[in-house]
Amino acid sequence: MTTSLTASASRYVNRKVRSVKAATDQGWQPRAWQLYHAVPEVRFATTYMANGMAGATLYAGRRADDGTIEPAPDNHRASEIVQQIAGGPDGQVKMLGAFGKHLTVAGEGWIVIRPNSDVLSPDVPEDGHDWRVLSTREVSQKSGKLTAEIDGDDVEVPPGDEETLDPDSPVALRVWEPDPEHAIEADSPVRASIDLLEELLLLNAAVKAIARSRLTGRGILLVPKGVRFPTRPGQGDAEDDLIEVLMMIAETAIREPESAAATVPIVLEVPADSIADFKLLTFESTFDELALKLREEAIKRFATGLEMPAELLLGMGDTNHWGAWMLTSEAIRMGIEPKLQTVSHALTSQ
Incomplete structure (x- = not known):
């Protein structure tokens, strides 16, 4: 021995x-x-x-x-x-x-x-x-x-x-x-990676926050005032208000985050003379993509610090x-x- x-x-x-x-x-x-x-x-x-x-x-x-x-x-x-x-x-x-x-x-x-x-x-x-x-x-x-x-x-x-x-x-x-x-x-291998794993937890939290923000807010959609949806079959002469319809979709997205309604933006109606057409404002950050890359790098670094081939983890x-x-x-x-x-x-x- x-x-x-x-x-x-x-x-x-x-x-x-x-x-x-x-x-x-x-x-x-x-x-x-x-x-x-x-x-x-x-x-x-x-x-x-x-x-x-x-x-x-x-x-x-x-x-x-x-x-x-x-x-x-x-x-x-x-x-x-x-x-x-x-x-x-x-x-x-x-x-x-x-x-x-x-x-x-x-x-x-x-x-x-x-x-x-x-x-x-x-x-x-x-x-x-x-x-x-x-x-x-x-x-x-x-x-x-x-x-x-x-x-x-x-x-x-x-x-x-x-x-x-x-x-x-x-x-x-x-x-x-x-x-x-x-x-x-x-x-132990984990002892040498504690700071790295703490970093990984922060990146996981950041990615989770990004995912939630995408569900609850896809930006702001500027709509010229007075825009209306065409009437639905059997509706008669009545018209659907654009904001009312889109807000109904947004409420569905909150109740059912996995539904397609979760992709709609927040609607803001502005005077027609302010914008010529529909306009989408987003709040995306360059950190969104960076967080994913940093998380992948942290996982790779942890894998290389283990007492086994990194490929088994990656x-x-x-x-x-x-x-x-x-x-x-x-x-x-x-x-x-x-x-x-x-x-x-x-x-x-x-």
Whole structure:
């Protein structure tokens, strides 16, 4: 295992009680989770990583001198231990998938393990353990004690004693991608893009405002005073007032924004000697088109900052099946495998 991973996992023990506060108080992480919920591109990239990691299989093995891994037999004690992680294969799928999201958004996550004799979970054997993967928002330090929010309840996790660790006591394990500048802190692709994603939210709001303005106001239509619509069949000699008819259409546009009536402008009747013909005044801004371009640029910049090929987020376009296979392979090698190594190292060492 490479040395860059040695600081990526830490079990909550007595000597590390004070260091936990620094690890659970990173101000950028709550905002990163908010952006995950607010920006679809963040959610897509995060879910892609999670689904990729969920497809992996944990197994026990020994690393040979040439770097290859030799799997242990199924009846080996190490294999039996691995099979019990997270309650078995189904639980391991959920655990790895959850870490795909935690490591991409906040750069860290927690594993809290409790004996089922205390938890009494129906999904876990009576003599087994309940495994929970928690986010940074669900783990905090209060009065020098580590508190985890599980199923809406605050659960205190006592620190373990390194000299006399009880195999049946609750365990809290922090797993994170270490920041290269300050290894105790976490790092993630979303962290580096927070300002960019804030910009993207502003551009989304601008585009939304532009769309609404196009529905409620298509400009002002100047109409010579006295202009009338021709009478409708069966109407007799009566005439429709132009403004009355167009305002009726405008009211329809407000009630039904998806109707064709939403495209009509506001009508203003002026003296006939002021204008010779109908005249449309619009309030379009050069920023309208610019906002769309800036939003597209922001999405591209975010895509290039991810730990996977940008084409997976932006779309593969005319990429053939060989190109698609290469992009997927690159995403696994550069984005998914390193995160799997982080989690595997944590489970192995802690």
